[in-house]
Amino acid sequence: MRRVLSVLAAVVVFVALWEGYKAVGDPDGTVLFGTRVLPRADDLSMPHVWDMLRRLGRPELTGGRPVWQVVLGACLFTLGITVAGFAAGAVVGLLLAVAMQRFRLVERGLLPYVILSQTVPLVALAPLIAGWSGNLSFGPYPWQDWMTVAVIAAYLSFFPVAVGMLRGLQSPQASGVELMRSYAAGWWRTLIKLRLPAALPYLFPALRLAGAAAVVGAVVGEISTGTRGGIGRLVIEYSREATSDPAKVYTAMLGAALLGLVVAALVSLLELPLMRHRRRVPVVTM
Known part of the structure; x- marks a missing residue:
């Protein structure tokens, strides 16, 4: 509440x-x-806020659907792509964090490139990914445009998860790790019993950042690759009417903002049961 x-x-x-x-x-x-x-x-x-809200209830085109229905459909399309990209990016980030925590050589060799990857301009990267993936296929199923957008969303979302999770996995103090060793616990059991529970307070803020980054990646990816049906493409289409119907432009922007809030809310829903379980299970970090 x-x-x-x-x-x-x-x-x-x-x-x-x-x-x-x-x-x-x-x-x-x-x-x-x-x-x-x-x-x-x-x-x-x-335009006034109430003009934007009134525009949501009027038809997009003469005799067409109301703007709010068009924006909602575009947001749902982009939400599906965002969830796919976010899930892929989160998995990649988690695996990278575990590998960097397990092997110090991997951390020293890989972490600078993980950070450097986020300096590449997304607008320049999107056409490259679209060109590389254009000839790919999964058996009889060719590569789809939405998959390119999902890859872009994953590219932006893996970074905060990797860095945040690595910080969380390294958060237990040496005395807690030594206690696990005194119980003859190996690396895997120490990871499950000590490091992962201790990393949860670091993981969920990183996931919220990753969710916001995935939304940005999906919207920019739709704009850069020309993928139709999503809120990113709708922003471009409505922007062409900025001089004649300025409130209409902001309806698409409002949809993109609400999409980010929905993704953040979904991450928070995932956080509640896990953090409640963590409060019931004592974690040794001292």
């Missing part, structure tokens, strides 16, 4: 700031030393 109230409070604050700036801001934008530091406060650049 506290998290729900926090989210609602954040929404109220955001709406208040939006409408407050629109009421007092300069229609031509706030310029400082010849550089515009704040956006224009006119109706074309910043």
Whole structure:
């Protein structure tokens, strides 16, 4: 309940700031030393929040479906891709973290490249992945465009999981590890009984970051590869009507933002039973 109230409070604050700036801001934008530091406060650049909400209920095109149905369908399409990419990225990140914790040589040799991988511009990477995967197939099933987007989402989401999980696996103090050794526990049993439970407080914040990164990867991937049906492509299509129907553009952006909140909520639902179990099981870290 506290998290729900926090989210609602954040929404109220955001709406208040939006409408407050629109009421007092300069229609031509706030310029400082010849550089515009704040956006224009006119109706074309910043429509009222209630105009965006009203636009959700009106048809996308004359005689067509309401905008909210189109945005919802696009969000569900992107959600499926995001979940696939997030799951793949989380698995890769977990495996990398376990390998780096187990072998110090792997950590020293691999961790710099894991960090370096996140410096590659995503807009430049997406067409390369699309080109590499264009000739792939799984037996009679050819590679689909959504799979390319899922790979991009996995590429962004594996990094926080790998780094956060590695930090968690290394969090038990030496005395706790020595205690496990005194019980003649091998590496695998120490991992299951000591390191994994101790890593949970580090893992779930990393998973929330990975979920947000997966949403960004999916949206940017849809835009870069031209994949239709998702919220990323819808943002581009609605942006073409920015001058004639500015509120419509923000409906797609609102859908993308809500998609990120849904992914974060799904991760939180996964966290609740595991962290409750961890509180019942004492973990030796001293």
